[in-house]
Amino acid sequence: MLEHGFVQIIILMALAVVCVAFFRRFNLPAILAYLVAGLLAGPELTGLFDTPQDMHLLAEIGIVFLLFSLGLEFSLPKLIAMRNLVFGAGAAQMCLTTGLFSTLAWLSGIAVSTAVIIGGMLALSSTAIVIKQINELGIVNHQRSQVAISVLLFQDLAVVPFLIAIPLLSYDSEMGLGQVLGLALLKGIVVVAFLLSIGKWVLPWVFREVARTRTDELFVLTTILIALLAGGLTYVFGLSMALGAFLAGMMLGESQYKYQLEADIRPFRDILMGLFFVTVGMQLDIAVLLNELGLIIGGVAAIMVMKVLIMRISAGLAGCPPQHAWSAGLKLCQIGEFSFVIAALATTHGVLTAQQSSVLISMGIISMAITPYLIGKSQQFANYMGRRSASTPVPDDNPTFETTSGHVVIAGFGRVGQSVAKLLRMEGIPFVVIDADPVRVHESRSAGEPIIFGDCRSKDILVSAGINKARLVLISFDNPGEVVKIISATRQISSTLDVMVRTKRDYELDSLYQAGASQVVPELQEGNLMLISQVLHYAGVPMSRILKRVRQERKGRYDHLHGFYPGETTEITYGTQDKLEFVHAVMLGPHAACLGKTIGDLKLTKMRIAVKGLRRNNRDIANPAHDAVLTAGDILIVAGKPRRVERAERYLLEGS
Template identity: 65%
Template sequence: MGAGFLNIVVLMFISVCAVALFKRAHLPPILAYLFAGILAGPQILSVFAHPEQMHLLAEVGIVFLLFSLGLEFSLPKLLAMRSLVFGVGLGQMLITTAVFTSVPYFLGLSLSASIIVGGTLALSSTAIVIKQATEMGILNNRRTQLAISILLFQDLAVVPFLIAIPLLAQTGEVSIGLALGEALLKGVFVIAFLMSVGKWVLPWVFREIARTRTDELFVLTTILIALLAGGLTYYFGLSMALGAFLAGMMLGESQYKYQLEADIRPFRDILMGLFFVTVGMQLDLSVLWSNLFEIVFGVFALMLVKVVLVRLASMLVKTDPIDGWSAGVKLCQIGEFSFVIAALATTHGVLSTQQSSLIISMGVISMALTPWLMSNSVLIAKRIVKSDLALTDEETSLRHDSLTNHVIICGFGRVGQSVARMLKMEGIKFVAIDMDPVRVQESRNAGEPVVFGDASQKDILISTAIEKATLVLVAFDQVDKAKQVITQARTISSTDVMVRTKRDYQLESLYSAGANQVVPELQEGSLMLVSQVLHYAGVPMSRILKRVRAERKGRYDHMHGFYPGETTEISYGTEDKLEFIHAVVLSEGAAFVGKPLKDIDFARMRVKVKGLRRDGNEVKEPNENAILQAHDVLVIAGKPRRVERAERKLLEGN
């Protein structure tokens, strides 16, 4: 137990250092995880002598990844993409498998081994492409959607291979057809079952959980549903990832989509990192070293051929040439399921250990090149097509195409809704975030742009296109939560943040947290009342507006503090927040009679001088050099204890 724990700590330490170093060199984290895996693998540090033992846990990372992808691809969206999935996807899989099967067959490999090699080389990496596309913010543009359509079909195509491998080892051709037919029936049943559960049961489950307002329960249920769906498909002999994808797809239309995505992301990213570490561990350095030339040549030949074949497949649905080439560049690596197929084929004796090690070596190298290829896919495609068009904004996310110069309202309660109505009257776009499931449901039914989620979570703010917004308004009165929203907003963009609060107790702390404007309701209400009073008293409107502006600029300086009375309640929670105004009468024996005001050092005591009365007349803005006299009345303001301390000092000198 102790040794196992130490190994995990060592692996985490290597991963953290690798990610930090690669980030410093502006390289993607995926490469850092692969590198950490190679270091920790049985060849170098041998932290884990049997990396295959970690493979199931790492596969859970792919389950979460596909669940997140399912949330992006709701059923209507997938049906709209069916020509891409079953047209380009099927075309690519058939053409590529046929080409890569023929090469080893002509080189003398058996037909069964050649088919497995062809299948493994035809697959691309769902994990890398989707993770990289998400980080780059291009998941929803048409080029990436073309690539994802092909990946979705590839994930479906893995299933027949996993079923066929044990049967190929027995070389019973009749049983292959029967087994594939049986798998197809199972697949249809499982998909129909999951889709009906997703449509009728899951929304009700999440509605009930959202009502409990328990964050932990929401997160746990999300993880449980992703794993249950994956486990169900796995039980029926299909891919775990397929079940998770279907569960995510069913929830993709629900109002909880963004919150589910935000909740599952930390688990997904950690387990995906672990998956890439296990991939790195599988690299056999001795095979790599002894066949370095063949592997490097094989990788470049493979990637080149795959780019061309994906382009050929994309021509089946007459896609734009740049989109076709760009999708090819994105998908020219070997996929993570190739490792699963290669490992299974080796176990059943269809492939030799040497052959599967060659495939894994080629896979790791091609995966390592993918992040760079994805970043430059459009540029490469335009070079091939010889298009000198400037890069368009196509490579940016289309998720919030319509949202620019909008206002984000965090909290859609009484205040949030009032602001939204006024914005609507002025034709200003807005999007609201709220955690009340009933309110979200009601508002969405009425056509209001409301997202269910916790506004203090980064992913939720990103989903509302915060980088394009003109203002983030925190409309709920929870100061700690408001500070979290400000912090997250500041890490994503420089958009202005306005915070509404009931009273001005936390004014300074909200400003220091990064708020651009804090609006205390009580002071603003008083200010509106004062404006009305001054207007009725005959003060010109221009002077009233000037006075209001000055008050806001001075952070409601003249509105702080009040004279306490018999009914003033001082509780434990408010004693350090209330500001009192207190009049101190200097008797003839007072310690500071005959001394200047500056000697008292009110600033150190954090007390302000509000005024000085002498012989019944007010001395406006008393000078710090003003000498105090007997019978003067000094008006001071501050927190109750500080006012008491200042009075004691004035009268007694201590």
């Protein structure tokens, strides 16, 4: 039995991989791929899973994580800044669309409570698809995109009442819709008040203590536990688990740990969300799809047209220009992924029948498949329709709020990072800091610094810092192993972005450049250069020659600053014996094996030994030529790692 279940899971994963790869090739959303994979694995086709309900718990946990992530993204300051659009266009779109479709459903003979649920489902749009598409097109900061985002934000908030009401509708069918909503409101107030009090006084302390342990596993486990506990609490009150997860995310959305929490939860969320959509696909009734194909296709066309028109009216009421309203309407005319969440929840609680759910899910799948094309063409259509309703075109590149771009991302806010930030501020250059020290982040944020708590190695954290729009990434701490991982994550996001790395010494210079660093600044060598510059200046050397010398040393990767003559106080440890570079003078006696040979014949470079100079007859020859013949009495000055210098000396004197 166990082996059979394991094989089923392997086959299901293989189906999901193939479907996602196939759909992405045609620029279709991964959600559709998961739905198709579920359809293929469900009882209607292959019968791989005869009872999709077996995976219901895991799928519901996926919804919990999705709502938790949504709560993290819910920003009260952003909501206030965009309140005119959110509570103007967003509220109008949600109310008008829900009212229209609820009325149509009620006129078709469906009960009022079910009709309202259906109307709400059809009013929602796909946050995941729309945000992903406008990000890929690079239009996320355009005003017409901000109109769409504002409406999506209100829709995300509007999901919460449905999550509260659906379980209550199933418990007591004799209760009217008004009574259900009233009871839901009362329970919601109690739960929200309790969770918000926990979030204000308990959770910050918990995560502060967890962050101080510097243990990634503990941070992830605590995040998962908080999301599940919040979901379990609302479930105990007879409400949806997803509601509790949303509230937990909202509580932590304004904390300094927001971006790290989002990055930690995303892998679990994406995997379990994929499983949720697979289970939705399994529940799709092929017979209903075929029998109601005309209704489904006609319904999709009617729904999308009506949603575009309602969006035009709603945005117009909020004072948006016609072009922006038409563009937002095309972006939001599909049925969203939260509609699937509501459909699954409503079917589970008996609010919707399986046939109604299959019809609505089929409509959602078709509308989602069309969405990428509509978003790509939305600007052309909006410009055409806008010119018909306005005399002058409206520019599209004015963001509704200030965004950070052309900034410097500073990884690490220790001594060096803070010094760089102060000078950047003096020059008026914007910057964003990433640091994993909770105390430092708290103090810096309290002082108004633009700082994010998180692991710099995480691509999600780097994206949250706006690395896609940055002009430079500075890695300000000296930890070569971690630095290489940060460079790798940065290069996966942008192959052209300049990455500057600070290191204490130049031991790792070559490896850091090979990892993808644009510029490596060894602190010790740069300190030496500054000291040398001062010495040369006080010695009377013109400043132009000093600057030229400094540039040459940097271009040559500090070639003349490498190596030193060791003394009896020089410590050579196991960790430094292969990193230090010594300069050593080898006296060539009358019996030296290298006499009569040229420097080039010795091929010392293969031993990774550099010839720094040659002293002959008390006269120094810097950088001697390769064809210089060695004679008795010469002193050859070589440089290299300690063990290599020892081998080179034996080779020069003994020939072995």
